[in-house]
Amino acid sequence: xxxxxxxxxxxxxxxxxxxxxxxxxxxxxxxxxxxxxxxxxxxxxxxxxxxxxxxxxxxxxxxxxxxxxxxxxxxxxxxxxxxxxxxxxxxxxxxxxxxxxxxxxxxxxxxxxxxxxxxxxxxxxxxxxxxxxxxxxxxxxxxxxxxxxxxxxxxxxxxxxxxxxxxxxxxxxxxxxxxxxxxxxxxxxxxxxxxxxx
Amino acid sequence: xxxxxxxxxxxxxxxxxxxxxxxxxxxxxxxxxxxxxxxxxxxxxxxxxxxxxxxxxxxxxxxxxxxxxxxxxxxxxxxxxxxxxxxxxxxxxxxxxxxxxxxxxxxxxxxxxxxxxxxxxxxxxxxxxxxxxxxxxxxxxxxxxxxxxxxxxxxxxxxxxxxxxxxxxxxxxxxxxxxxxxxxxxxxxxxxxxxxxxxxxxxxxxxxxxxxxxxxxxxxxxxxxxxxxxxxxxxxxxxxxxxxxxxxxxxxxxxxxxxxxxxxxxxxxxxxxxxxxxxxx
Ligand SMILES: C[S@@+](CC[C@H](N)C(=O)[O-])C[C@H]1O[C@@H](n2cnc3c(N)ncnc32)[C@H](O)[C@@H]1O
Numbered sequence: 222x223x224x225x226x227x228x229x230x231x232x233x234x235x236x237x238x239x240x241x242x243x244x245x246x247x248x249x250x251x252x253x254x255x256x257x258x259x260x261x262x263x264x265x266x267x268x269x270x271x272x273x274x275x276x277x278x279x280x281x282x283x284x285x286x287x288x289x290x291x292x293x294x295x296x297x298x299x300x301x302x303x304x305x306x307x308x309x310x311x312x313x314x315x316x317x318x319x320x321x322x323x324x325x326x327x328x329x330x331x332x333x334x335x336x337x338x339x340x341x342x343x344x345x346x347x348x349x350x351x352x353x354x355x356x357x358x359x360x361x362x363x364x365x366x367x368x369x370x371x372x373x374x375x376x377x378x379x380x381x382x383x384x385x386x387x388x389x390x391x392x393x394x395x396x397x398x399x400x401x402x403x404x405x406x407x408x409x410x411x412x413x414x415x416x417x418x419x
Numbered sequence: 420x421x422x423x424x425x426x427x428x429x430x431x432x433x434x435x436x437x438x439x440x441x442x443x444x445x446x447x448x449x450x451x452x453x454x455x456x457x458x459x460x461x462x463x464x465x466x467x468x469x470x471x472x473x474x475x476x477x478x479x480x481x482x483x484x485x486x487x488x489x490x491x492x493x494x495x496x497x498x499x500x501x502x503x504x505x506x507x508x509x510x511x512x513x514x515x516x517x518x519x520x521x522x523x524x525x526x527x528x529x530x531x532x533x534x535x536x537x538x539x540x541x542x543x544x545x546x547x548x549x550x551x552x553x554x555x556x557x558x559x560x561x562x563x564x565x566x567x568x569x570x571x572x573x574x575x576x577x578x579x580x581x582x583x584x585x586x587x588x589x590x591x592x593x594x595x596x597x598x599x600x601x602x603x604x605x606x607x608x609x610x611x612x613x614x615x616x617x618x619x620x621x622x623x624x625x626x627x628x629x630x631x632x633x634x635x636x637x638x639x640x641x642x643x644x645x646x647x648x649x650x651x652x653x654x655x656x657x658x659x660x661x662x663x664x665x666x667x668x669x670x671x672x673x674x675x676x677x678x679x680x681x682x683x684x685x686x687x688x689x690x691x692x693x694x695x696x697x698x699x700x
Contacts, residue, residue: 293672312459342431342458343458
């Protein structure tokens, strides 16, 4: 089954949310992206206060695309992967990334819902959201917001996730477009990138 | 704007309503939120809508322009005053180690704390300066747009339950003393020592509309600029530039930078990772 954005156009941004078990899952996913992958990716990974600083470095291992911890008003660039910094919410505007220290949402800062909802506002049909492993329900409301604005939502197959709660919550909350293993997710994202070259 | 940027900006009714709301509030009440970063502002305005039981921003506009209690509720709902003592302890540690030695040669130190919120950061800095033996030479101007949080800042009374966390952060920031010496516990409150407040002047100042009011050796403005769009950020950077003396220190939040400042070339990074800059010319 070939997934397409309803607009038929190329995706402008991919947003990914991950929690418990996310570091391994993200690394596995990002490692399988083509070296010339050109769609910008913004990630919220919940993190424990202790492992705040080293997250970028440990996630970068084996990943060819460049990872960057977001600074205020960073512009979205093709082929860049943007990671929400510890203790800040990450939001998306039409042409840049925003940070805020608003209170945590459902105990989370950064919050996946906050990222997804703002991205859905900014990019509508040209957005792809991905929910990976996690032991809470963050991202479910955000995934519904992406669907409501015409974007696509892909979810890690709960049975293959270290913690199935978060993917299952997204699936229960909204009509997601595909439920896939990590390799199948990577293949799917690579395919979107092929579309965008023609 | 390039063609593609135009295409990306789908015409969005909610954006238009938001624009009109902010313009109306500015023209009628004088509060200027027009250049606040939109995505985060929109989130909070949606919260206000929920609280008022409204579904459209234009309905909120109608309400707040005709009801002075409603505008106050809205202002409370859209301001973010989240703060902490010794937030980012590595910043305070770097300040102790690398800024304090520079200051110790000064006979007199003027510090501006812009966007001080409920004051926790100001008291943290006062503690640091006392421990460095510099406090008596300091005059600290702590400002915020929001009168309500300034009242709290002046009182210097915080929930006792937070003290355990603050103590941890204080120690991580290089604090050498017993943190509990700095406050008195009363019921559920921690009342901070009045001596910390002696050289602090709290006053209202709006970075979006007010001008420079003094010349400073240090300006601290952390996690305020993230709420501003590039236009307002440039205004504030101009204001800081006008208010900072030569070799003065500018300290921003952990994820903020001088990238959008027209004056970036006039500064050098003193502690790059902590966003502590020094003005050179
Ligand atoms: C998130 S708090 C940051 C507090 C503290 N500096 C910290 O980092 O913990 C932002 C503060 O900026 C203030 N602020 C927002 N807009 C302002 C303006 N235009 N002028 C002055 N202060 C403003 C808010 O009232 C709030 O207290």
